[in-house]
Amino acid sequence: MTTITTTTAGHGFWHIAYLGFCALVFAFLIAPILVIVPLSFNAEPYFTFTEGMLRLDADAWSLRWYRQIVEDEEWSRALANSLFIGVSATVLATALGTLAALGLSNPAMPARRFATGLLISPMVTPVIISAAGMFFFYSNLGLAQTHLGLILAHAALGTPFVVITVTATLAGYDQNLSRAAASMGAGPLTVFRRVQLPLIAPGVVSGGIFAFAASFDEVVVVLFMGGIEQRTIPRQMWSGIREEISPAILAVAVFLIVFAVLFLLTVEWLRRRNAR
């Protein structure tokens, strides 16, 4: 009995220490991101809180940086580029990744492990190496500094996410459903469209979201491969930081954070739906 009392006391102390430690980790991870949000409403062109802001003066806060990025042609083009490249790369990556996952989940497929490893490799290779390799390879094909080139490059980076999420959902898919559908007279395409795809859709969609996010915040490949015409939002921020330090990029950053949170919520919602 005594031992139990001591351990409970000890447990109480360690539990509080543990909670404190967790809070510190969270603060360390999140504070740099959260601090951007109020700073983006700065009325002055500084990256620091002005005295007015700290006093909560209404004049010290403004939406001028938001207005600026909405009105600025370069930022609009960057957004258009990001969306166009991101969406195209996502469509490609989702289609190819889903097909690959279907093939790789077939026990009859030869060299499954090798093929899986190859497809996943862009995820573990340092991006700078992929980017440099792609740059030389795509230059020879005349694809460097084109939208198509960036779309293909981003699709290659996004595919592993789709392969992984779809393979995971396929593991829970009962192959007898496909057999049942076939026995009822459905051709392979009908089986896929009406039975398999609806059931693995959560995996396909979350893979697509990850692929889109991978393209949307990618800067290294764009630095190597993109010209002026292909500047995406991260690339524009990169120049923003280097050339003209302005809180406009903080406003963009807030946009991106909101995007990211929405993505994560969607993925989590899909995961729960799938778990049911």
Place this chain on the structure above:
Amino acid sequence: MEGSGRPYVEYRKVSKSYDGKTTVVDDVDLDIRKGEFLTLLGPSGSGKTTCLMMLAGFETPTSGEILVDGRSIQNLPPRKRGIGMVFQNYALFPHMTVGANLAFPLEVRGMDRGQCRERVERALQLVQLEGFEHRRPGQLSGGQQQRVAIARALVFDPELVLMDEPLGALDRRLREEMQYEIRRIHKTLGVTVVYVTHDQQEAMVMSDRIAVLRDGRVEQVADPETLYEEPQRSFVARFIGENNRLHGKVMGIEGDICEVFVGGEIIEAIRIAPCQVGDAATLSIRPERVAVSPKSGLYTNEMVALIEDITFLGDYLRLRVTVCRTSDFIIKIPNTVGHGALLAGDKILICWTPTDCRVLDPETEGEGE
């Protein structure tokens, strides 16, 4: 059963190996008649599912061929075979309602909506699930899901329906109810059913004929009564119903009757296996065909048995005795006046006719079970 003419499904020397080493289905020859309820019965791993999957088209035979209606279906993909299938885990589409599940095979065939609805309704009626169209499979009990699966396999009027242990996941009472239901549906529609189970009682209750499988081989194909009364192989005798087995050596053969030496006694038995004098053999006799005889000289086979224990089961008594140096020999005797005097440890005279005792292929002692 039409019986006449050509069988509807023919397995011709069908063998299957998944890995090229072990033969899972071994040289199976099997005829299935139009309209009959045929059951593939065997212990788990005996190749029943593989046999069924080859007929459905999801596996291809390594050698041999399968004919349906006299035509080889070797190169026909599953979707063109027009065979209804019921899976053990139901395989209902969870994202579709019951109605959509049933309509699926009809829509795939391009049937128009009105006709589709009518068929779906009729199928639901058949399995007594009217009014369940709008439910999802997840909202149904196991038994109801099974009914939907059966309705879905039948809704497009296939001539042949395959069922792979469809009742395996249900509890006993529901299983018995569904056995009856499936029988009724089979009788109503007259469709040919190939049914798979490892439960011999289920097979006996439901089937017109049973094919007993063991290690990928067909041991015997017969109607339930013949299978019970006249097993051709010791495995069948052991697998169907309760059975006593005595291991001995053939001493003499006279026409149909063999004399077999078992544990110091000579037993006369009917010869089924093609045995020779000197061969090892297994004798098989049903517990209810053994009589306790009040006086000697009643039958040719008379043995002294030692009662080990007696179980009272209401309408009959079950004795466990040692006879011919074989323990665990079971005797069932009707509970009639006079048997009340039997006690464990008593020595009694038991007997049976030679025709009830069958000489089968030798079974290595302790094999099985």
